Amino acid sequence: MTGAAGPAPALLVVAAALLDPLDRVCLQQRPRDKRHGGLWEFPGGKVEPGEDPAAALCRELVEELGVAVLPNDCVPCGFAAAPELVILLYAVRRWEGTVTGLEAEGVTWLAPAMATGLAMPPLDYPLVRQLQQLLVHRII
Numbered sequence: 486m487t488g489a490a491g492p493a494p495a496l497l498v499v500a501a502a503l504l505d506p507l508d509r510v511c512l513q514q515r516p517r518d519k520r521h522g523g524l525w526e527f528p529g530g531k532v533e534p535g536e537d538p539a540a541a542l543c544r545e546l547v548e549e550l551g552v553a554v555l556p557n558d559c560v561p562c563g564f565a566a567a568p569e570l571v572i573l574l575y576a577v578r579r580w581e582g583t584v585t586g587l588e589a590e591g592v593t594w595l596a597p598a599m600a601t602g603l604a605m606p607p608l609d610y611p612l613v614r615q616l617q618q619l620l621v622h623r624i625i
């Protein structure tokens with residue numbers, strides 16, 4: 486049995502694969518002074534307690550990229566998990582506004598096949614591979 490001092494529950498994180506008409510995905514570079522600083526990741530962030538995950542993603546996309554996305558336009562397309570962290574990935578093809586890296590060191594658009602050549606946090610590699618498979622098979 487696990488008592489009150491047991492392990493903390495896994496952190497829930499949401500991430501977006503913004504896809505342009507050429508199926509290039511948007512990745513951002515984490516600020517140098519943060520955990521995984523300088524690595525390239527899907528935009529997104531932590532889900533607040535009681536928050537709907539898709540709504541959390543829409544909030545993060547306003548904060549990080551300055552774009553407005555509707556929760557219904559966030560299509561679940563993958564996940565990655567570690568004991569301390571679960572990341573839910575959503576494909577997003579529709580947004581309003583111009584993608585701008587408001588918090589990141591930089592933003593780039595590239596084919597998912599090229600993305601694994603970038604230095605990324607560990608869980609972003611399996612997310613990119615899942616995305617690539619769905620695009621290859623035209624599922625998303």
Ligand SMILES: Nc1nc2c([nH]c(=O)n2[C@H]2C[C@H](O)[C@@H](COP(=O)(O)OP(=O)(O)OP(=O)(O)O)O2)c(=O)[nH]1
Nearest residue numbers: 498519520521526527529530531570606607608609
């Ligand atoms: N994308 C991604 N995030 C990871 C991995 N491993 C890992 O601990 N994280 C952490 C880094 C962040 O603490 C969290 C993502 O949430 P976030 O983007 O809101 O975190 P942050 O550090 O930028 O912002 P904050 O704590 O200042 O709010 O997940 C991973 O493999 N991929």
